[in-house]
Amino acid sequence: MDILLIGGLWLDASAWDLVVPELEALGHRPVPVALPGQGDGDTSATLADQAAAVVAAVDAAAGRPLVVGHSAASTLAWLAADARPEAVAGVVLVGGFPWDDGRPYADLFEITDGVMPFPGWEPFDGPDIADLDAATREAVAAAAVPVPEGVARGVVRLTDERRFDVPVTVVCPEFTPAQARAWIDAGDVPELARAKHLDLVDLDSGHWPMFSAPAALARLLAALSA
Template sequence: MDIILIPGLWLDAGVWSDVLEPIRASGHTPHAVSLPGQGGEPLNATLDDQINAVAATVDAADGPALVVGHSAASTLAWLAADRRPDAVARVVMIGGMPAQNGSQYAGFFEPEGNLIPFPGWQEFEGPDSDDLSEEQKTAFEHAAIPVPSTVSHATVTYQDERRRTVPITMICPEYSPADVEEWRAAGQIPELDGLEIELIDIDSGHWPMFTKPAALAGALAAIADRS
């Protein structure tokens, strides 16, 4: 199965480097998406540009694909299911959940000009980053790409209710499956109301592709096997 890998904020397709070979060894075909504005053209990209880039990768897949989004890109993965419900076999959300219809894609930080630079590790102290080494943190900061505010502060618009028929797996890194169930019960993930979701725990911080790449690749391969 083709496994489409979408990076979260500030990262390009290289974030998936350490999971590609283990996925290939499992018999599946990974495709790390180069998002416009995050390592891909145009640099002044919009959210629609990113949606179109993901949809184009889905269109090029050999059959229905497993679409994986990390962090904020969990919304991009869900938007792919919205735009291509018949071509997405399952959506996997790693450390994130889809934004509500009509809300901002990722309006967590104030823009500096028209860009959202990486805000520094103080914003991610604790379980998010405890398992990252100082070397990994430094490498992350050097590689971080400011995200256009035309992406981060764009309004999310879903178009096709058939997305709700696409199976969902949530991989829980710095939080637990029990946390997700609690948030859902409290109505904090309205886009997923009423949907069945597979929850998988992984013992890592927010970036398991850096700190637990073999475990993450194994989880994704196993999900693809049963999809």
């Protein structure tokens, strides 16, 4: 099966380099999605541009792909389900949740000169980064790509209620499935509250398992693809 891999904020497609060979060894075709504005130097890119890139990857896939979104890119994966509900086998959300219609995509940190730079590790101190050693933190920070303002402040637009028929799995790394369920039940994630086929699965890692637990993440994705 084709497994589309969408990195979260500040990550380019190389973020999946450790996961790709693991998935290939398990018999799948991983496809890291290159997002406009995250690796190509295009600071004018918008959320619509990134969503279009993900949809294009769905259209180019062999058969119905599994669409994996990490962190904020959980929303991008969900936008793909909204745009191509009949063409997506399922959506996997790694350490993140999809925003609902009308919400800004990721207006989380200060915008400087038209981009949202990586803020350093201090805002993520705790379970998010507990499993990242110093060398990995340094490497990830050095490779971090500032997110264009048009992406970070882009407004989420969802139009097709058939997205709720697409199977969704939330992979819970730095939080537990019980916590995720409580947030959904409390109304914090209205999109997932309406999903007809929702699973919550645990992964023993921090927020960036593609760096700290690539083999375990690949095994989980392979299992979900079945």
